[in-house]
Amino acid sequence: MTHWTGEELDRIAGADELEMAPLRPDGTLRAPVPIWVVRDGDDLYVRSFRGERGGWWRTAVATHGGHVRSGGVDKDVTFAEVPDPGTNDRIDTAYRSKYGRFGGAYVDPMVAAGSTTLRLLPR
Numbered sequence: 001m002t003h004w005t006g007e008e009l010d011r012i013a014g015a016d017e018l019e020m021a022p023l024r025p026d027g028t029l030r031a032p033v034p035i036w037v038v039r040d041g042d043d044l045y046v047r048s049f050r051g052e053r054g055g056w057w058r059t060a061v062a063t064h065g066g067h068v069r070s071g072g073v074d075k076d077v078t079f080a081e082v083p084d085p086g087t088n089d090r091i092d093t094a095y096r097s098k099y100g101r102f103g104g105a106y107v108d109p110m111v112a113a114g115s116t117t118l119r120l121l122p123r
Contacts, residue, residue, distance in 0.1 A: 002122050004042060011071030013039035020046065022059040022066035022079070029067055030059055036110060037070060037120075038094035045082065045091050048116040049109050057116050068120060075122045082117040091117055 004012075012018060018037040021029040033056050037046050048054030060066055060079045067076050082088060095110045 004044065004122055008073045008075070008122070009039060009042060009044065011073050012037060012044055012068075013071075015071035018046065018068050018070035020056050020060070020066065020068055022056055023063040024059060025063060030056060032067075032069065036095065036099055038091060038098055040087065040090050040094055044120040045094070046118050046120065047091070047095070047110050047113045049106075049113065051109075051113045051116055054116065057118070060118060065123075078121040078123055080119040080121055082119050088114040088117055 015037070017034040019032040020035050021032040024030055035046055035049070035056070037044055039045075048057035050057075052058070061081065064079050065077070066079065067074075069075075082091070092111045092114065096107055099107050099110070
């Protein structure tokens with residue numbers, strides 16, 4: 001398994017948005033959608049604003065693969081689900097800290113969507 005470099009982590013975590021394009025079951029990429037991304041240590045995480053109804057999220061969970069672009073970094077990734085409550089608590093805090101300036105109407109749904117947390121693993 002490969003790991004994010006320090007520069008990649010800094011560039012992606014420093015960007016407001018990440019373009020997410022999950023792989024469809026037929027191996028083609030969905031059209032990219034902009035989503036929020038947060039960092040926890042040496043890992044990057046995303047969540048679905050629409051919860052489990054989010055189309056990109058359902059595709060990502062079904063195939064566990066895709067492509068992301070953010071901060072000048074372009075990577076194929078594997079999506080790993082995050083069932084750990086401790087990690088999800090830290091991700092909640094990261095969303096509040098990074099995106100709090102957008103207000104509760106945007107941040108609260110992201111915090112409530114903890115069941116959709118996906119870790120981005122570079123390939």
